[in-house]
Amino acid sequence: MSSDIRGDEMKKSGPLEGLKVIEWGHYVSAPYCAKLLADLGAEVIKVEQPGQGDEARSHGPFPHDEPDKEKSGLFHLLNANKLGVTLDVRSERGKEIMLKLIAQADVLVEDNPPSLLKSYALDYDSLEGTNPRLILTSITPFGHSGPYKDYKGYDINCCALGGVSFAIGDPHREPLSLPLSQSHYQAGANAAAATMVAVLARETTGRGQHVDISEADVLSFYSASNSLMYIFHGMEWRRAGHRAPDSGGSYPYTVLPCKDGYVCLIARSGQEWSRIVKMLGGPEWAKQPRYQDRNAMGREYPDEVDALIIPWLKERTKDEVFQLCRQHGVPFAPVRDFREVLNDEHLQQRNFFVETAAPFGKPVKFPGAPYRFSETPWRFSSPAPRLGEHNSEIFIDRLGYTESEVQRLKSEGVI
Amino acid sequence: MSQLPLEGIRVVDFGWVWAGPLATSLLADLGAQVIKVESRARLDNVRLIGRPTFGDKPILGVEPRQAEGEDRELTPMYHNINRNKLCVSLNLKHPAAVGVAKKLVAISDIVLENFTPHVLKSAGLDYTSLRAVKPDIIMISMTTGGQDGALTNMRSYAPSLTSLSGLESVVGYDDGRVMGTLTFGLGDPNGAVHAVFAILAALYHRRKTGQGQYIDMAQLEGVVALLGEPLLDYQLNGRVMGPMGNHHPYMAPYGNYPCKGEDKWVSIAVKTGEEWQAFCRVTGHSEWLRDERFSDLEKRLTNRELLNRLVREWTVNYTPYQAAAILQEAGVAAAPVLGIEEQFEDPHLKARGLYARSRHPLFGDETLLNIPWKFSRTPGSVRQPAPLLGQHNDYVLGEILGMSTGEIDKLLEEGALY
Numbered sequence: 001m002s003s004d005i006r007g008d009e010m011k012k013s014g015p016l017e018g019l020k021v022i023e024w025g026h027y028v029s030a031p032y033c034a035k036l037l038a039d040l041g042a043e044v045i046k047v048e049q050p051g052q053g054d055e056a057r058s059h060g061p062f063p064h065d066e067p068d069k070e071k072s073g074l075f076h077l078l079n080a081n082k083l084g085v086t087l088d089v090r091s092e093r094g095k096e097i098m099l100k101l102i103a104q105a106d107v108l109v110e111d112n113p114p115s116l117l118k119s120y121a122l123d124y125d126s127l128e129g130t131n132p133r134l135i136l137t138s139i140t141p142f143g144h145s146g147p148y149k150d151y152k153g154y155d156i157n158c159c160a161l162g163g164v165s166f167a168i169g170d171p172h173r174e175p176l177s178l179p180l181s182q183s184h185y186q187a188g189a190n191a192a193a194a195t196m197v198a199v200l201a202r203e204t205t206g207r208g209q210h211v212d213i214s215e216a217d218v219l220s221f222y223s224a225s226n227s228l229m230y231i232f233h234g235m236e237w238r239r240a241g242h243r244a245p246d247s248g249g250s251y252p253y254t255v256l257p258c259k260d261g262y263v264c265l266i267a268r269s270g271q272e273w274s275r276i277v278k279m280l281g282g283p284e285w286a287k288q289p290r291y292q293d294r295n296a297m298g299r300e301y302p303d304e305v306d307a308l309i310i311p312w313l314k315e316r317t318k319d320e321v322f323q324l325c326r327q328h329g330v331p332f333a334p335v336r337d338f339r340e341v342l343n344d345e346h347l348q349q350r351n352f353f354v355e356t357a358a359p360f361g362k363p364v365k366f367p368g369a370p371y372r373f374s375e376t377p378w379r380f381s382s383p384a385p386r387l388g389e390h391n392s393e394i395f396i397d398r399l400g401y402t403e404s405e406v407q408r409l410k411s412e413g414v415i
Numbered sequence: 416m417s418q419l420p421l422e423g424i425r426v427v428d429f430g431w432v433w434a435g436p437l438a439t440s441l442l443a444d445l446g447a448q449v450i451k452v453e454s455r456a457r458l459d460n461v462r463l464i465g466r467p468t469f470g471d472k473p474i475l476g477v478e479p480r481q482a483e484g485e486d487r488e489l490t491p492m493y494h495n496i497n498r499n500k501l502c503v504s505l506n507l508k509h510p511a512a513v514g515v516a517k518k519l520v521a522i523s524d525i526v527l528e529n530f531t532p533h534v535l536k537s538a539g540l541d542y543t544s545l546r547a548v549k550p551d552i553i554m555i556s557m558t559t560g561g562q563d564g565a566l567t568n569m570r571s572y573a574p575s576l577t578s579l580s581g582l583e584s585v586v587g588y589d590d591g592r593v594m595g596t597l598t599f600g601l602g603d604p605n606g607a608v609h610a611v612f613a614i615l616a617a618l619y620h621r622r623k624t625g626q627g628q629y630i631d632m633a634q635l636e637g638v639v640a641l642l643g644e645p646l647l648d649y650q651l652n653g654r655v656m657g658p659m660g661n662h663h664p665y666m667a668p669y670g671n672y673p674c675k676g677e678d679k680w681v682s683i684a685v686k687t688g689e690e691w692q693a694f695c696r697v698t699g700h701s702e703w704l705r706d707e708r709f710s711d712l713e714k715r716l717t718n719r720e721l722l723n724r725l726v727r728e729w730t731v732n733y734t735p736y737q738a739a740a741i742l743q744e745a746g747v748a749a750a751p752v753l754g755i756e757e758q759f760e761d762p763h764l765k766a767r768g769l770y771a772r773s774r775h776p777l778f779g780d781e782t783l784l785n786i787p788w789k790f791s792r793t794p795g796s797v798r799q800p801a802p803l804l805g806q807h808n809d810y811v812l813g814e815i816l817g818m819s820t821g822e823i824d825k826l827l828e829e830g831a832l833y
Contacts, residue, residue, distance in 0.1 A: 221785075370609055
């Protein structure tokens with residue numbers, strides 16, 4: 001099913017209305033950055049390779065697992081509210097057209113290897129002269145400088161260098177990376193915020209600049225922000241399985257099984273611990289001094305205390321435990337699975353999910369935006385573009401190519 | 416010539432603990448004047464998480480909430496996420512303090528808070544009240560669950576947030592037992608960065624239209640927004656995703672492999688046919704290229720247990736840095752798994768300028784983390800250490816608001832400054 005939506009009919013509204021962005025992105029990193037801008041009203045033209053398009057189109061999830069480049073779940077999640085064109089940037093004509101697109105834009109967001117950008121003369125040094133107001137936002141695994149700048153990196157590599165994996169998993173087994181492309185999403189979010197800094201700075205300086213975002217830098221910034229605390233406190237910063245190392249200093253800080261899944265149990269003060277004990281029904285064991293010294297429990301014998309609590313948990317479901325925790329003012333949480341998240345009462349009350357039939361022909365819930373603006377609300381205005389959907393509008397109407405030039409470029413594989 | 420990109424912007428910061436202060440520290444690093452409001456009547460809890468330390472020695476035996484006076488100034492995380500800020504010790508339980516806070520808002524651009532929804536409202540500092548003193552104010556409230564809905568008053572720690580989001584349900588090995596991310600907290604920094612984006616978008620809008628607004632941000636939604644893939648897979652194909660270890664649906668080999676030394680690992684990811692060929696050649700195993708069991712990605716995924724074992728037999732001969740260098744030279748993605756202390760030593764992270772040295776008045780020299788965004792023209796920086804409680808009362812109230820010494824003393828006497 002198709003929905004021919006013209007760019008100028010897109011009813012773009014939002015705080016970023018009027019901002020013009022070209023996205024030359026692949027998979028998650030740059031597409032997520034550009035999605036954040038598009039969702040708040042910026043005009044985003046997404047440039048894809050003719051033929052296959054963005055690799056996210058081949059990643060699914062697909063309805064009934066049937067690959068279809070117009071029905072990739074990941075592609076639809078990341079590319080709604082954007083215009084889409086095809087362009088082989090590697091070719092001479094393609095590069096020419098890309099430069100014309102850039103000339104009309106405020107921002108170019110991309111996630112190509114630095115050496116590739118340079119070889120196409122689309123790096124910042126090459127662009128700055130003719131586009132002094134252009135903001136180039138580059139997202140890479142390791143950045144545009146430093147000894148690893150030409151290193152290849154996928155998300156597992158960024159999580160490794162960024163100190164994240166070292167802190168997750170069983171101490172007797174391999175460290176675990178963050179699942180589901182989280183490293184790319186974080187880089188994209190940081191890039192969007194940093195892009196806005198450059199957009200605002202340009203109002204004063206009159207000039208654009210290069211914004212260089214590295215996934216490993218971002219993850220290192222996140223993980224070290226937390227772990228500095230542990231280093232200075234002389235506590236080991238290393239994965240400890242289903243609990244924080246040394247239980248974060250005092251018991252509990254852990255994930256334990258219950259009747260129908262898992263719960264996350266954390267208490268940071270004596271007061272919170274006594275509320276937990278009360279919730280457990282004031283058991284005899286909790287009255288012994290051994291189980292009142294939370295530091296010793298956390299550092300020396302947490303398995304023992306886990307074993308005392310698990311039987312109580314195994315008799316109760318996640319929901320039951322959650323209700324009891326809320327009643328007793330204990331900050332526990334159930335470990336929800338994705339079916340439960342979709343049906344979560346709170347998220348429904350918040351109207352967080354957006355239901356649309358456009359991409360798949362049947363209504364499906366997409367996550368909405370995590371922020372609500374009182375005056376310029378987020379809107380879902382159009383589904384992700386079909387491959388090359390806006391070629392005519394952009395190349396003919398905007399850039400002034402003729403119908404026959406466009407046909408020729410198409411036959412040459414340039415678009 | 417570089418200049419701070421957010422110079423001239425003033426922020427009233429009611430944030431506490433992690434997400435809120437981290438967001439305003441990013442603004443402060445970039446030149447905004449961030450005025451942190453914090454008093455002894457309601458201390459920023461991050462001061463009380465973990466133990467105060469002096470030099471490199473933790474002060475043991477002190478229950479965090481009992482730390483007093485200077486001991487409260489010694490928490491490294493507080494230092495890291497409150498640098499570059501001014502601090503006024505306005506006690507918002509006192510009406511005179513609320514009056515001063517409003518005067519500050521009247522000359523500010525942005526207000527940020529991350530209390531549970533009733534707190535600022537009870538103090539008369541909610542958006543409606545603040546818009547009355549500054550009609551174009553931009554205010555953002557960051558909470559776990561947002562300003563409405565069943566979870567509005569929920570207290571949570573970072574892992575509780577990610578537990579509710581679904582993320583934790585897929586963190587574990589393929590035996591199904593959920594491990595959790597636990598010490599690595601994603602929810603707060605994710606929230607902070609999205610909050611900065613939203614604030615700057617609102618500022619962009621205001622500069623064009625003169626219109627301010629209120630932003631309601633739910634950190635839980637901030638994480639769920641990133642988890643669309645499994646949510647769609649469930650709706651399209653009925654599958655509920657569980658922990659998968661380091662398996663990737665489109666790459667093999669893919670994982671963290673053991674190296675020479677204790678608890679040393681290298682991450683390796685092979686996606687394309689070319690990368691697989693390069694991997695086989697550079698590890699001295701061209702015979703794998705002729706092995707039917709590995710002839711395409713699908714076969715490599717099917718036979719990944721065997722493949723992983725073979726890769727391990729190679730990696731155990733090298734240190735993580737050696738293995739990574741050999742593989743990268745051949746165009747294969749590889750990087751050492753670094754612990755936190757190793758990160759401080761890594762030549763690339765150092766060259767990227769991730770670490771800043773700062774001098775705290777009580778703590779002395781310390782290492783903080785630089786903002787990870789690199790700007791060619793208008794970079795951010797660490798210029799001042801985290802403030803002591805109430806350190807800038809005279810400066811903010813006297814110089815910025817123009818109050819007299821007498822007026823300030825009165826506020827101190829009546830406990831409005833505390």
